[in-house]
Amino acid sequence: VPELPEVETVRRELEPWLTGRRIVRASRVEAPPGPKYAELERAAGQRIEGVTRRGKFLLLPLSRGDELVVHLGMTGAVLREPPAGHVRARLDLDKGEALYFQDARRFGRFLVVRAGDYAALPTLRALGPEPLDPAFTAALFASRLAGRRTSIKAAIMGQRVVAGVGNIYSDEALFRVRIHPATEAARLSRRQVARLRDAIVEVLFESLESGGTTFRDYRNVAGGEGRFVARLAVYGREGEPCLRCGRSIVRIVLAQRGTWYCPRCQRG
């Protein structure tokens, strides 16, 4: 599942390739009409000014005041070579090159909006702070968590408290600081909040250094896999021993998501 490290890995590959390039044609391939590919064709004739990221969203400002917004959803991939199937959109670039957006389960998005106009993207509009930005301090994190009665896992996955954290890294960060994922967010101590902030930053940074996590579907622009899967401590490890205490990792469902934790290290 692409989260911040995976999307940032893709961004870093796209930036040197796409910056300054002209889009000759932008077309839906096997994409039905609908908001997930809204106004895509408008990208034709515009130049790509850069490749930025907010949370799990890729933002490509275009030369005539538009912005190409890309979200990988669950199975989305931005590729340089034509893949075997499930291509939803294609950008034909100058010099005869092309970019392919592949997405088997159709949870991804690939649309053009007026720059900064995120009316159709409420999650992006209300996105929390960037965790790898120095401005993401323990004090800011604490203020965003204040008054939240939901579980700490749902709170950090919700994108409004902090941007870019999804199912894998929320489980991993909570394991690192020994907090049970069902703990009510507002009940964390000041010290726990500070430690959790550090754990989120660390796990995202470490995964980024490994090119992200390929648990099943994630691929980078060259079609390669992320290597962080070998360093996951709890996610997907049901029944396997805890790397810290040896107890079997447990799987529960929390906020409609598979959730893995150590019942000895992370007590309610």
Added chain:
DNA sequence: TTAAATTCCTGTAAGC
């Protein structure tokens, strides 16, 4: 405003 539930979608795995 918050939060929980539901929906979208299809490849994969499990079960018979």
Added chain:
DNA sequence: TGCTTACAGGAATTTA
């Protein structure tokens, strides 16, 4: 082997 069913989940939408 082949069919049917359950499951995975990010964000939008709906409901409370």
